[in-house]
Amino acid sequence: MHPYISLPRTAFWRTGVAEAGLYGLSGLWKSPWTLPRDAQFATYGSCFAQHISRALKERNIGWVNGEPAPGDTPKDLAKSFNYGVFSARTANIYTAAQLRLLLQMAVGDVPVREPELWQDQAGGFRDSLRPMIEPTPFRTEEAAIVSRAAMVRGLRKSVQNSDVFVFTLGLTEGWENTKGQPYAACPGTIGGTFDPEQHVFVNYRAAAIREALDDALVLLKRLNPDIHLLLTVSPVPLTATASGQHVLVATTRSKSVLRGVAGEIAEDFAEVDYFPSYEIIAGAPTRSSFFAPNMRSVELAGVKLVMRHFFGGLNLTGPSRHDTEIAAAKKADAALEQSMAEETIVCEEAILESYNEA
């Protein structure tokens, strides 16, 4: 007798992968948590995280929108201003360091004004944490700051109102200023001006990423002691590397480190889990077939398969937790509709009366 005798078919490559085939893979992920039937999810991270937001919305599963677009905003307009992409308008959060900074602002440990703004030549201002959050720069410094404050408020609300914080790790490479503030992008690429004396390339190592995620978990729990953290790793390769390595090698380094850290923190905390979207898209069974011809973008079929495993592994059988807040929101909406309907009647009566020449 030895331990391998009693293992399931999924523990062996031949039966678990080779014979099962890509669409026959099963048991890749099973949520360790029994979540409420009306569980609420907040979604953040690199661009692949957008697929999770979208899939939750499509399935009418609770997706928290902490910073919604103003009511009646057309969908295209909302999207062009990055409303509804993530649970607040953080834009893509590529690194764990960025996530930590945003959560530090959400709990009040870092003033909202502290991270840099970038002024462009025309006098407009971009947020160094989300330089492309709007199609055009903010007209004033104050506008950029209060917009960031709205995002921070939305992030805080989304954490407080969710059961699961889904975070997709994207990159190990990033840029910081000399004080250690991480940027969303290298200054000069999509905003700001690059200054080699002020801007520092960082290729975060596993220990630094783990420290940032540990801090992030503490900050999340300060906002919501019951929150769960579900980590994924984006399978999307790097667009470019500043590491000096070939981009293919740099991509493997980046994804390997992220995958390793995500797995270890999930092993260490019961409230943290890892969902294997990376393996589903980039693993050997796909033979890279889910990548578009540019070998970087992920095709819809791959996203669908990821989501099939995601929703198949969720356990939403716990008692409801959000009945009251959902009912309150519906009641508020109904009250507004009623008030507007009453005003419409008043206005239509006013029109009729104005034709009364008696």
Place this chain on the structure above:
Amino acid sequence: MKPDLIIVGDSHCGALQSAALAAGLKSEMFSLSGNHWHENQIRPHKRWGMMSKNRRPVNVSISKFSETIGGSIFSDQTPVLASIGYHLGRMVPPFSRAGHTSSIEQAIDSDEAFYVSDAFVDAFLEAKRGQLFRLLKWAHKRCDLTVIAPPIVKDHAETMLFRDRITALLRDEGINVFDPFEDADLSGRELPAKLRAEDGVHGNVDYGAMVLRRLFAENGLNLAA
């Protein structure tokens, strides 16, 4: 027979029309519910002056009105007063429902507010009122058009900001906008009770008369055109 004056727009037309008739003017009014204007589907029409893209009954009404006045609503024959382009009661409450504000001061003062940038507000207004703005711009080139800003019936910050922004956008297009609340006695105030209709949200005939008096006296509305 050609009228002296055409009044066109939403329910705020009533006060102006009542005042115009009381003053002995041959005024004709064409009024649609704010909901129709809010749909942002009314656009220029060569023969009638305007038409709805999606409401046949509205077009029947417009064509009948066009017959009554003997041609287009917007022609060089008759001055036009328009309460078109605002319709704030349909737009602002949903916009600000979740705490959104375009005021930096409001956003700083409130823990519940979500600041919305000027660029977003302009894009939002384009999406919600763009067709009406284009209608007014088109009409402005064809007739003596004055847009009348709606009365302020409630000092609601976001409503005021939208009202002011729409006025500014119309004026940027060269459209003549008359805002009675820019005059010293009404500036910064809600519509006084004595000038309100019974429903409390429209001006009454006295308000309409005041607007017309000021238009004639201060803004040179030319009925002889």
